[in-house]
Amino acid sequence: MKKKVAIIGGGPAAFLLAAFLDAEKFSVTIYEKNKTSGRKFLVAGKGGFNLTHSEAVEQLIQRYTPDDFLANALSHFSNTDFRNWLDQIGIPTYIGSSKRVYPKKGIKPIEVLNAILKHLKEKSVVIKYEHTFSDWDQYGNVIINNQAISANYTVFSLGGSSWKVTGSDGGWLDTFSKKGIQTKAFQASNCGYHINWKADFIKKNEGTPLKNIAISCNNIVQKGEAVITTYGLEGNAIYGLSPQIREQLQTNSTARVYIDFKPSLTLEKIHSKIHLSKYRTTTDILKKELKLSTPAIDLLKTYLSKDSYLDTQSLAINIKEFSLEITHTTSLDEAISTVGGIDLKAVSDQFELKKLPHQFCVGEMLDWDAPTGGYLLQACASTGVFLADYLNKIR
The missing domain is CATH 2.40.30.10 (Translation factors)
Structure with missing residues (x-):
C-alpha cells in the first residue's frame, strides 16, 4: 500500500517536491488555501521571470545567507538540474545577458505554471483548493478545514510574509510558535x-x-x-x-x-x-x-x-x-521576499521538524535569505527535490 504524503501549500517548493516523489511509493495530496495555486509564482513573473541563475553552483551557494544551510540541497538539485527538468516538461530556457535564466521568449509565466501542473496531474498528484491549515490535533495530525488529516509524512510549504494578496501572509507563524517550534519574526528582504x-x-x-x-x-x-x-x-x-x-x-x-x-x-x-x-x-x-x-x-x-x-x-x-x-x-507586504519564519535550529539536515517526527518544512518559510535574480526560486525548488529524494530512499 502506498504511503500518504500531505503537502500544505501550493507553491514552487511544494510542486517540485510532489514532482520528484516516487509515484509508486506515495499517494500525494497538496492542500492549497487559495482557489488556485502558484499565485506568488505568477506575480513574480510579471517583472521578468527569473527561473534561476546560471552561475557555477559553488558560486551560487555563496549567494545565500547562511550559505551552509542550503548547500546540500543546491548541490543535489542544481541550477543546471532545474533547467534540464524544465526542459523535460516542455519549458525550454535561455541565459540572459545578466546570466539570469528565463523561459524561452514567448513563454508566459502561466504557461510555465500550467506545464508544472500538467506534469503533477500525470503523476496522479491531487491538489485540493480552498483547504486551509489551522493547527494540529492531540495526536499530531494537521487540521485542515477543521478536520484532522492523517498522513505518513506531512510537509509544510507555507511561504514567507510578502505579497499578502497572493496568500503568502505568514499567518501560520503564531501557530507554529504555540506548538513549541522555534520561530523568528518576519523581516523584509529584497525591498526598498x-x-x-x-x-x-x-x-x-x-x-x-x-x-x-x-x-x-x-x-x-x-x-x-x-x-x-x-x-x-x-x-x-x-x-x-x-x-x-x-x-x-x-x-x-x-x-x-x-x-x-x-x-x-x-x-x-x-x-x-x-x-x-x-x-x-x-x-x-x-x-x-x-x-x-x-x-x-x-x-x-x-x-x-x-x-x-x-x-x-x-x-x-x-x-x-x-x-x-x-x-x-519598506513594509513586509511591499518586499519581494522575507526572512524569518522557522528557525533553522528547529529542523534537521533533511528539513524535518525536530519536535514533530515525519513532518517537514521546505521553501521560503525557513529562515534563509537570497538576492533576486532566480536565487529565491532555485532554493525553493532545491529544498523540494532534496526532501523528495530523501523520502524516496526511506523503506
Missing part, C-alpha cells in the same frame, strides 16, 4: 530602503535610475542598478545587500551604504581624469569626461559642500564612495 532625500533633489530625480553602479555595505559589494524613489532607493544593486543593511539597522537603528558611481575605474584613474580634463567646469567634467548620469551628478552637487565638490581629490573619493544613510525598510 528609506532615505531622507533633500526636497530639491527628489523633485528633480524621482523615478530616475542610477545605472552601472556598485553599492557596498559592511564590505559586501553589489553591482547593478538602483532607482531613486520618493522614499529612498530600490533595485537589484541594493536588494542584494539586504542581510548587511538589516544587520546595521538592528544594531544602530540606521544603516550606511556607499555608492561607487564608476566601478569600472580606480580612484587614481578618476582623479587623473578630473585633474587632466580639458573641460572647465566640474559639472562638464563629470558629464562629458566621466560620463556620469544627471541624477549621479545631482547627488554629488546636492550633498557635497561647495568646497568638496570643487576639490579634485575629495570629488574623486566621493565618486567612488558616496555615503548614504538608510533609516528603515
Whole structure:
C-alpha cells in the first residue's frame, strides 16, 4: 500500500517536491488555501521571470545567507538540474545577458505554471483548493478545514510574509510558535530602503535610475542598478545587500551604504581624469569626461559642500564612495521576499521538524535569505527535490 504524503501549500517548493516523489511509493495530496495555486509564482513573473541563475553552483551557494544551510540541497538539485527538468516538461530556457535564466521568449509565466501542473496531474498528484491549515490535533495530525488529516509524512510549504494578496501572509507563524517550534519574526528582504532625500533633489530625480553602479555595505559589494524613489532607493544593486543593511539597522537603528558611481575605474584613474580634463567646469567634467548620469551628478552637487565638490581629490573619493544613510525598510507586504519564519535550529539536515517526527518544512518559510535574480526560486525548488529524494530512499 502506498504511503500518504500531505503537502500544505501550493507553491514552487511544494510542486517540485510532489514532482520528484516516487509515484509508486506515495499517494500525494497538496492542500492549497487559495482557489488556485502558484499565485506568488505568477506575480513574480510579471517583472521578468527569473527561473534561476546560471552561475557555477559553488558560486551560487555563496549567494545565500547562511550559505551552509542550503548547500546540500543546491548541490543535489542544481541550477543546471532545474533547467534540464524544465526542459523535460516542455519549458525550454535561455541565459540572459545578466546570466539570469528565463523561459524561452514567448513563454508566459502561466504557461510555465500550467506545464508544472500538467506534469503533477500525470503523476496522479491531487491538489485540493480552498483547504486551509489551522493547527494540529492531540495526536499530531494537521487540521485542515477543521478536520484532522492523517498522513505518513506531512510537509509544510507555507511561504514567507510578502505579497499578502497572493496568500503568502505568514499567518501560520503564531501557530507554529504555540506548538513549541522555534520561530523568528518576519523581516523584509529584497525591498526598498528609506532615505531622507533633500526636497530639491527628489523633485528633480524621482523615478530616475542610477545605472552601472556598485553599492557596498559592511564590505559586501553589489553591482547593478538602483532607482531613486520618493522614499529612498530600490533595485537589484541594493536588494542584494539586504542581510548587511538589516544587520546595521538592528544594531544602530540606521544603516550606511556607499555608492561607487564608476566601478569600472580606480580612484587614481578618476582623479587623473578630473585633474587632466580639458573641460572647465566640474559639472562638464563629470558629464562629458566621466560620463556620469544627471541624477549621479545631482547627488554629488546636492550633498557635497561647495568646497568638496570643487576639490579634485575629495570629488574623486566621493565618486567612488558616496555615503548614504538608510533609516528603515519598506513594509513586509511591499518586499519581494522575507526572512524569518522557522528557525533553522528547529529542523534537521533533511528539513524535518525536530519536535514533530515525519513532518517537514521546505521553501521560503525557513529562515534563509537570497538576492533576486532566480536565487529565491532555485532554493525553493532545491529544498523540494532534496526532501523528495530523501523520502524516496526511506523503506
